[in-house]
Amino acid sequence: MTSIRPSQVKRRSQLARRHIELGAEFEHCSNLIVVKDYGSQTEVDQAKKLGLADLSTLPRIGFKGTGAPDWAAYHGVTLPQQPNTSAVQKDDSLVAKLSHQELLILSDLGVTSTQIERLEDSPIAAQTYALPRADSHCWLAVTGNQAAEMFSKICAVDLRAHKFANGEVAQTSVARANSIVIRHDLGSTPCFYVLTDASATEFLWDCLLDAMAEYTGAPVGVSALRTLS
Amino acid sequence: MKLLTCPLNGPRNIAEFTYGGEYHPMPDPNITDTRAWAEHVFFHDNAAGVVTEWWCHTASSFWFLAERNTISDEVIRTFEASELFNQRIDFVATNSKEGKL
Incomplete structure (x- = not known):
């Protein structure tokens, strides 16, 4: 029995029950609760081969509109040059440009970045609209050398390293x-972050684990991801 | 597999797209009578030949336009809506106009 339970904070992952069933150890991270590990001593090795982590409780937000890129740049966001690329920020948060007028901002794994909080508190510009991605989308991470091959079973886009570069x-x-x-x-x-409509979280988690089974993929905690980064 | 090239996301399986109907330039709502407005909203040409159509890449909710030959089902080109919609249109509330069909 773990001493930290997902129900101790207001926001918990849609997968909280799955994690408890899998014997997860939870940890406080900032004011959130994440899965630290699943009790295995070899999770880092597992993550190197094929791992699945749930990052759904970590902060994220989006902004959309013709004014969004300039407004974000004014507030210190380093924007990726092209749509469908991402850029790592100085504080290790990640900004993905989804179109000419849409941004998605993801927290770092340690939740040390304050960028999302700052942007949420900043007065919004004209023609700029906030998208509550933390409420609308789950956030999973698929890690490991076999991840791209596993994805070929469930995703039509070629995600192999020489076709899909880091940051794409x-x-x-x-x-x-x-x-x-x-x-x-x-x-x-x-490592591939996957963000999907929150209502499909459990479905996607089960699909990914099913697709990973033939490669002996398994869930891993945030602790293993932090060790690798 | 049938592919369609999204101007934002590149070539994708047709299953990732939603058809949005024929594209027609919008008539000026201030000078258009009710019949012409109904024609624009409800009726389509359904032409045999090259037509311009709305398509949406559902994974990114990105709407764009495609020129497609409805006889051969060949897509001639796809392009961003900003190619045609490059000016903001503000609708000013006016007194409702009585129209007759």
């Missing part, structure tokens, strides 16, 4: 669910 973004269908896929490697380990 694909808005596509994953297991028939509309998803945003961002390649954001952890050190030398390939």
